[in-house]
Amino acid sequence: MRASTTAAIATALAGSLLLSSCATYTGQTNAPDDPNRTRNAALIGAGIGVVAGLLSGGDATERRQRALVGAGVGGLAGGAIGAYQDRQEAELRRQMQGTGVDVVRQGDNITLNMPGGVTFAFDKAEVQPQFYPVLDNVASTLQQYNQTIIEVAGHTDSVGTDSYNQQLSQQRADAVANYLNSRGVMRDRMITVGAGETRPIASNDTEQGRAANRRVEITLVPVRS
Numbered sequence: 001m002r003a004s005t006t007a008a009i010a011t012a013l014a015g016s017l018l019l020s021s022c023a024t025y026t027g028q029t030n031a032p033d034d035p036n037r038t039r040n041a042a043l044i045g046a047g048i049g050v051v052a053g054l055l056s057g058g059d060a061t062e063r064r065q066r067a068l069v070g071a072g073v074g075g076l077a078g079g080a081i082g083a084y085q086d087r088q089e090a091e092l093r094r095q096m097q098g099t100g101v102d103v104v105r106q107g108d109n110i111t112l113n114m115p116g117g118v119t120f121a122f123d124k125a126e127v128q129p130q131f132y133p134v135l136d137n138v139a140s141t142l143q144q145y146n147q148t149i150i151e152v153a154g155h156t157d158s159v160g161t162d163s164y165n166q167q168l169s170q171q172r173a174d175a176v177a178n179y180l181n182s183r184g185v186m187r188d189r190m191i192t193v194g195a196g197e198t199r200p201i202a203s204n205d206t207e208q209g210r211a212a213n214r215r216v217e218i219t220l221v222p223v224r225s
Helices: 003-021 037-045 058-070 079-096 129-144 162-182 207-213
Strands: 102-106 109-115 148-155 190-194 215-222
Touching (some): 079 109
Parallel strands (some): 148 190
């Protein structure tokens, strides 16, 4: 891979890592007089902003970049990247209205935050049939805008053991990726990651917070030339 391409990918990933300092938060907050507020804020700190970032790291993203270039998917450069993602974001926002799925834009990355309550039954890794139409619309848009790498990341609340939650989150990420692939999205574009309970976006001390943490995130990163 050319040095310019590698540098571009590194720059994009560095930007994603900075998201841990951003207050992109779609969960519940604690009351101002809650004595656990400070502790909960520290707990959530590592997760805030991850809803719009990558978990898989530079090596995995670079491998996907090479695979797509090898498959003949051209990269984007300069101002074309922002314009391309602007169009894709607008289409996703239109299609996700009323579905319970949040669309978050951070720089050139777009993330779909899919609550586990609408995507999966409790403690299950099979996509609920009523969510198929939403994923069908996502797949259609991803096929239309095919110059992106797709990271599918599963997350859980803190109920259960670390190992169980890690396994469940990976299974859920795989289930979403497999469904998108069955609807025509190229598998070489996708990376699946199970984050378990390690990236909360809300406090696990409340049911509302735990529900927010049970989620799947699809992050779309432009392929750069």
